[in-house]
Amino acid sequence: MNTASVATVARFAADWETALRESRAEPPPLAHYIPDGGVVRLAMLADLIRIDQRQRWRRRGSGRRMSEYGKDFPDLIGTAQFLELVCEEYALRRRYEAIGLREFCEEYPEQAAQLHRRFDDSDAGPGRVEVVTAMPIGIEVGIRLDDFDLLTELGGRISAKVFLARQLSMQRLVALRVEAGDEHDPRRVAQLDHQYIVRVFDQRVVATVSAAALRLQYMQYLPGGTGADLLRLIRSTTPHGGGVLLRSVDEAMEARGEIRPTDSTVRHEISALSWPETVAWVGSRLAVALDYAAQHGVSHGAVKPANVLFTAEGVPKLADFGRDAALAIDPEALPYQAPERLAALIDPAAPTPQAHVDLFALGVLLWEMLTGARPFDDPADADPDPLTSLRRAHDAGVGPDALERLPADTPATLRRVLLRCLDPDPVRRWQSGSELAGQLELCLDQRARDLVDPPPNSLRHRARRWPLLIAALCVGVPNLLASLYNIRLNQILIVDRLAAGDQQRFQTVALVNNAIAFPLASVVMLMLCRRALVAAHRLSRGRGYPAGALARARRETLSLGDRLVWVPFGMWLLAGVLWPLALMYTGVALPSRNFVQFYIAQVVCATIALAYPFFLATVYAVRSLYPQLLVAGPVGPEDGRQLGRLARWSNGYLAAAASVPLLAVASATFVPDGQLGLVVGPMRTLSVGGIVAFVLSYWLFRLSEVDLRALIRAVGRGAR
Known part of the structure; x- marks a missing residue:
């Protein structure tokens, strides 16, 4: 598309964002943005419909069918763009309602063969399909994207990447999330302002040459690495205290050219902790963050090591709030999901999981930090139904092999707290982040934990x-x-x-x-x-x-x-x-x-x-x-x-x-x-x-x- 077409698509996306913020009764009229012309018109029409589809589903949990768009724009039917849009409609409907591929193909019989080839055996289980919008080519380190110079890639996946970027207008370093999909509700996430949550400054939508609308979400930059970095270090060494966390932070900072703090009371506090106490210290802060978000109506949905970021002092903060793992599958987060959330992924008719399922995921993460391995066995690579196998393992609870991997100096209090986090029955788990945080804090005081969990023969x-x-x-x-x-x-x-x-x-x-x-x-x-x-x-x-x-x-x-x-x-x-x-x-x-x-x-x-x-x-x-x-x-x-x-x-x-x-x-x-x-x-x-x-x-x-x-x-x- 030419520059004018790109600008039109960007304006349409911006007008939709304004409509969402102001809760307008009517969305921006699509016909007002469509130019005349053959090839250019079709390409631009496809991008406008793509934006219109997604925003309608986001706004009301329902949207227009491609068959309706086809009636309004008959020249789109039979084109490659129409097939791609039908596929995207299927992905959206799978995220927001229970529908199988066979049922969907009945609405689009002419595209049924292509849909079956595209999604293969997706009807074997709703949770087996993950349809994401891939990142456009060219989004990489060294380019300038809107108001940001991309300096270093910090992580990400096919539909979203996170960069260390310099925001030109503010002359500051930020973590910039570039997202091709539409997995977040940025309006609620941006309202989260907490000491243990990565602060989201703002977000904007831009259009690229390929006409894909990109969401740029820029947030607080933390130089201390992630929980994934910490786990790699734990698996390569035997942790003997809080110094392992500080070492992971220092290595991440050194790789990015940062200088560690020379006088920090927080680092001194961490260094005096045993490794189980360090896990409890980190976990209590993450639990407080989840509790704060839950009070503001936001669940995380994808608690995993990569979403735990550390400051230069070693303070943990949760990032990437607003994903709903029951609707959009993140393969990296699946091993951390509660059994009832996995059940919802397998069967959309299953009961809706409660918000505190994030505490189960946090329990899995803390167990992995403590032992270097997750408490449940992962499905085999050749498993034909990995989600069902994963759910079965989580439903079985923590087994004796996992218990044997606990360090010898693990306090009975921490063991009890984590086992209750991982209970297969959601009623018997901790019901709020504040409740879990309070229990984890008991683990940090030797006399307090000796009181609450005395030896059985005492x-x-x-x-x-x-x-x-x-x-x-x-x-x-x-x-x-x-x-x-x-x-x-x-x-x-x-x-x-x-x-x-x-x-x-x-x-x-x-x-x-x-x-x-x-x-x-x-x-x-x-x-x-x-x-x-x-x-x-x-x-x-x-x-x-x-x-x-x-x-x-x-x-x-x-x-x-x-x-x-x-x-x-x-x-x-x-x-x-x-x-x-x-x-x-x-x-x-x-x-x-x-x-x-x-x-x-x-x-x-x-x-x-x-x-x-x-x-x-x-x-x-x-x-x-x-x-x-x-x-x-x-x-x-x-x-x-x-x-x-x-x-x-x-x-x-x-x-x-x-x-x-x-x-x-x-x-x-x-x-x-x-x-x-x-x-x-x-x-x-x-x-x-x-x-x-x-x-x-x-x-x-x-x-x-x-x-x-x-x-x-x-x-x-x-x-x-």
Whole structure:
């Protein structure tokens, strides 16, 4: 075509893009762009129809048939251009609707023979056909394409290539994607602005001499190579830490003449990681990127090594968003697809895959980074139905051979997270990128992952099966000791000085009081803690739990210590008032000093019931119950705030534990001089026991503090 024809085709393509952006009711009228003339007219008409076809399908998911175009332009029928356009119509319809070659040929009987020769045995399975528009000849390094000088080819395939280019108008280096097909929705992709997504600056459509409309998408240039470069290095060496990632980045930068950063906190962080931790570090950032895109209505569809790019510091970013692998097959991405997406490729009538299938692909990629091989065997080259074989392998799950390839230093947490990513059942997989990112962040803290995935034979793991019994012991033992102290002290100061009848009344009131107070307190505590205890019991036996209920259970589990101590604390103080009143009601006359002595003893016992059980219950909750809830569902910023609040409140309980010996000494000032010698034994026992109990409480406080800090670090990173 001549220059004027090329300009007309480019104008038509640009007008269509404007119509798409502005959601116009009518597309640009094709007839207004068609000139008169024989050969030139046919060539130009074919290019205009090609653009019109694609844009109509993009806009509405349906388009005009070539038979309709043939009625409008009868001189096109019977030409080579018409056959090519019919083939392109078939490719478009296969992308947007379920149609087989036999059914399509019934609409075009005159072209049926050529269609069968062109697509061969495509009716054997819809997923077996990949019709792409090839890149025009001449798009190569060294040429100037629109506003860009093409400097180096960075990668690509038959329908699209990526170049390092210099944008002349902005005088900057960009990664330029030159695409002959129409696989992206650039309007949505360009809206993605995230630290772990390659930033797309803009895109434009240009026409070439061959009349093919090219989409130029220019984006952020990252010099650190791709995941494919990293995998090549992993397969040629044994990775021993994050330095392997930095080495891959440095080699890619050296090949492109780039200079690596000399002072980088990120590179220092990566270098200190083991290789499994590096995989988790990379994976958590890619999961965050997928979550951000999903929140903006964009799925990736082609997560694969070549689409993971690295900055000079080694930070991963996802590129090439907007492909729908259920509609346009990318052979390189197929081994990473979830079973339900492969099913949709094989059978268009299969259920539509959910957006989080990208997380399955990410799981395959991370497993490949970790072991150097994908977790599923690829179909043989001679396999007549590779898609079905691939789906069958993915449906079977990760086999023992793949598990044996895991490095010896792979944390149990990372193993669990990846296996859940690769579960054949989509319901049992992670349901969002943020959920997966939070779990991967747990892998980066040794103490946090030791909490969430303890050894099966450890005490912490076995204790998960008995939450009610252990909670009862945490509360019961300190309260029992407090009761023994209270009984002994009251016996010396009050009961022994009463008449025989009053002593009997005292015992009766005590029996009635305890018969009411203990069951009532137990029922109230059980009601307050039921959700945390039930959730822990169910999860310890492998049963599921709804996400919303899990969030509430986590909150109540962290407050388990509060819920278990404030009820006994209140009961002790209440009993200090009600018990003497009940004695007076029965006719027992108590001196005023006995009221004071009795209530001070109750305060001491209430403080014991408040401080010591809190640390016992909290350590059990944080080390045994909470971690299994943390890995069973999505984690958010609220979890970090709850952990921080518990860490702060623990200081108050520690002060209460320290006050018990002081209260024991202070209570002695209310004992008459004549009776002081009688209570020296109980007071000394309480003081010494209080000091020992405080040391134990302080040790438990420090233990839970370290655990909480580890969980806060992990949960806080995952919530970003």
